[in-house]
Every structure is written in C-alpha cells, then in structure tokens.
Amino acid sequence: MTLAISDIAKNYGRFPALKSVSLFAEDGEFLALLGPSGSGKTTLLRVIAGLEVPDSGTIQFRGENLLAKPVRERNIGFVFQHYALFRHMTAAQNIAFGLRAKPRSTRPPEAAIRSKVDELLSLVQLEGLGARYPAQLSGGQRQRVALARALAIEPRILLLDEPFGALDAKVRRGLRRWLRDLHERTGLTTIFVTHDQEEALELADRVALLKDGALEQMGTPEELYHSPESAFVFEFLGDCIKLPCIVEGGIAIVSGAGVPIVGARPPQNGPATAHIRPDAFNVTVGGGQGLSARVRNVLLAGPDARIECVLDSGDAIEVRIAHENADRIAPRDRVTLAPRAVRVWQSSSIA
C-alpha cells in the first residue's frame, strides 16, 4: 500500500466536510474521487496535499507520516481546478518555478532546468509555446501547463482537482484519453477529483464514491457499476427508474409480474422500491405481463432508441432499446414494459 488514508475527519465550523474517511492507493494506481458537490472530495484532495489540515486521522505514504510535513515538503504535485498558473510568468517560467524554488544544495543548474522545461513542454505537447503567458493560451493548453508544472518537481503523487471541469466537452474527451496515456507512461500514483461519473468510470483503475463527507463505496469501475452496494451508488452511476414493487419470496412483483432481483436480496418481504436501468426493459406492443403504458414519443437519434412512455399511474418514464426493436413502435401505441431484472435496497437513501 503506497498511500493509506485512515479515519480522516474535517469540520468547517459545524459543517462536517469529511466524516472519518479511510481509503488507500496502490503504487502507480489511477484513482478517482467521485461524488456530488459537497461530498468532500476536493477537501480530501486538499488534505492529502497539505492545503487543509484535518481534525483527526492519519495519512501514511510508504510508512511515513505525511501529515507531519508542511505542504512544501510533501513533494506532491497538485493541479488546481482553475490551474492557478502564475499569470505574470510565461509557460516555461511557470514550469521551472518548482525547480528554481529548490534549496541551493538540490537545485539543478540553470541549463538542466531549461532542458527539463523543454522536455516537459514536449511531454504535454506544447513545444514552442513556452514563451506565451497564461492569458495567451487556451483552456486546454493552460491545463497542460499546470500539469507540466506539477510534474516538474518529480512528485511522489499527482493530485488533480476536477481536471476537465473548466473545458468544453470535445477538448475534455481528447484530454481524458491523453491523460490516461500519460499516466501509463509515467506510472505515477494519481488521484483525481470529479463529479462526472462517466469520466471516473472511463479513466480510473478504482473509484471512491463519496457522499456527504463519507465513503459510500470503493472499487473498480466494473464493481461499482455492476455491484452497487446502495441505491445511492446505483443512482449516481447512471440513469435510474424507480417503481413501487412488493418483495415476496426472493422476487419482486412489479405491476403484478414477478421479476428476479439481482444484487443484495432484501431480508424482508413487503412493499419496496425497485431500481431499474432504462435499458433493462423488454418493450412489446400490445398487452402482456408487465407495466402497461402509452408511447408519447420515439427518439431515434443516438446510440439507442429512446422511448418516452406514460404509465397508467400517470408517471412519465424513458426506456432505451436497440434500434432494430424500435421499428415497430410508434407514438400513441399501447405497449407493455417488462423489466428483466430489478435491484431492491432495504432503505433507499434517496427518497
């Protein structure tokens, strides 16, 4: 275990930002801290960097107590959400800052600093832009300067706060893949904060999902997506349709039809809420076993066909099916929606 975080708690006045969070990162791992805003993910990142002091708990890095060191001695690279580039310095000067700030005994000679800066500029694909000021660079370029600046000090851990948050969707996708490549090349233990579940699932080796300052679940993207331990995890990682059901003898009865329950089985029989992904329905025209509904609209643009329906209860839901199954469905048709499987948790954390 490279980085071990144990029982970290932090309060801002009476507001608990972190409530006893424990997690770990292996050497070279790419870890995502995922959660809605206010879940404490950025606070945790700042605690690791030393920019915030926790009220209690410990952080060990390779057996050494990290909390005992001030920020500037931790040797942890930090990329800020809005980059925090030094605005009066050129990109090259920004990148060289950490090297020039080293004590005289460990500071590399000026020529070595220059060649290191050139090397980093080419690593982040900004050759020839070293003389530009931050104001003269695009958002994506600024972000890469910030990354090069953090990498210049050869950090032991790299921390990224919402690395793609301030970029538009297209640049974001490109940078995401590029960052993953960079991580594979450098092998640096990296932790990044995001509120975007797609980003976390696509990039990270493991994802820590936080909620209200506590760790909700931690695991690989597959584990989180396919074996969510709570309704919150299931709902945060994708679209979710909630339907009332009755649990009876290990299956859920939804609108009179029995549906198998996947995942943890609720211990009690009785009324409960079934959670279903929009793509886990069979849709048939006409009557049958399941929820009867009227089709309001069929949306055919996109990877799946999306069927907007109104249930007999009056609730509107949107389900997704393959395009070839959508050909025979038209607006105003009566259809039957049959969930293939549902998940039921004893107490749903989101009402």
Place this chain on the structure above:
Amino acid sequence: MKQNQARRDPPWLVAALIAVGVAYLAILLLLPLVTVFAEALRRGFSYYLGAIREHDALAAMRLTLLVAAIAVPLNTVFGLAAAWTVTKFDFFGKSALVTLIDIPFSISPVISGLVYVLLYGANGWFGPLLDKLGIQVIFNVTGIVLATTLVTLPFVARELIPLMQAQGSDEEAAAATLGAGLWRTLFFVTLPNVKWALMYGVLLCTARSMGEFGAVAVVSGHIRGQTATMPLHVEILYNEYAYVAAFAVASLLALFALVTLAVKTLLEARFGDELAAQRWR
C-alpha cells in the same frame, strides 16, 4: 463604430451634460489650481524663487520630505502585511481588522492629532514617563511622523485588499505545493501580481503624507524652521499676510501632487497592456 440611431442621445442633452461636467471641474478644481500658480508668480519669477529659497521654506520642504520618507515605507510594509493577512488567512476578528484599517479615513484628522496629544503630550497619559526618558513626541518631528503615519495608514492596504481578495490564494497554494517558502512566494508570486495596485497605493500615500494638515497642525506646535511642514508653513505665511510667499510654497505642494498624477498616468499608458493582462481572471 457606427452607432444605432435609437441608442443615440439627443445632441442638446449630450452638450448639456458635457458642459455641466466641464464647468463643475473648472470651477472646483481648475480655477483654484490656476490661482495658486498665478498668485505665486504675481511679483515675477525671481521673487518666486526667492520665496521658495528662503531658509524657513527650505526647512519646511526638508521636513515634509523626511516625514514622507518615514511614513510611506512604514505604511507600505504595514499595508502589505495587513492585506496578506486579511486575504490569505481566515481568523477570528478579521472583519474587525478591516474596519479598523478604515478608521483613519472616516475620522477627522484633527482627532488623530488630538489623540496623540492626549497620549504623549506633557499632561497626557504617557507624557510624564516620556519626559523622564527625555523623549519629546508632541511639538516635535516624532509627533508629526506619528500623526502623518496614522492618517495615511489605509492607503496601501485599501488598494491591495480588494485586488488580493479577487485574485484569491490559489497561486500561493500552488507555489507551496511546488516547494516555495514564504519569501519566495511573496517576492515571486504575490508581489508581481499586485505591483500596480501597490504602486498606486504608495503614490496616493505619498501625496497625502506631504499634504496632511489637520493632524500635523495639532501636534506640531508651528515652530518656524523646525516643526512646520510645507502645509503648515503656507498657513504661517498666510497668517502673516505674506500672500505671495504663501502661494509660492503652496504651488510647490500642488506641483508635487501634479507630478504624482503624471507618474500614475504615465505608468498606466506605458504598461496598459500588462495591466489588462493582469486582470485576466
């Protein structure tokens, strides 16, 4: 740029507004300024030179420059420290500190002077103690420096605090994660980011410290050639009906102010692009 007809104001309104503005400035600002120079030069240039080369006038100039040379650096260091403290840290009593900094702006300078008389004067709280130690504050240069420093205290801090608050402390945090210590962060990150605001603050502080009258008048004692700063010297000459000499010294003070203004304008023109770049975020 071609203007939209609908958005253009009627010409008479534009003319009237400009006329009001110009007249207001002319009557309140320009006319007195012109009068100062006209009065000063009424008896010719050689008389003017004689008046400002007179022994007591030179002493007043030296004293004024000395006071500014002490008060301005003091308030620059204090202003920086206060702005840094207020904007980069959270602590109990922060808003009280900000309010305290503003006090010299809101109270009459005469009160600032009287406070020092009350504290350090012969019959003041610390008067007897200081007397025993052989230190004289009131009716002395020390008192003038103290009063001037108090009155000009907010200028640098007031220029810096809003800017540093807007800039936040992310760059300082970034410097810390990159291994920079306090001094390196201060000289390579914080100061370059606020250098223009700092310069404005210092210029305003200088102008005011040379022109301060009220507070200085109370503590100085008006001893000609010893504790009379330029504004006090002007008053002394005026009260002695030496109008031309009074205006001559006054014109020098006005000139100081004009030079300060010119330097500020020049800096803005010369480094306008850099200023704009700094406001990028």
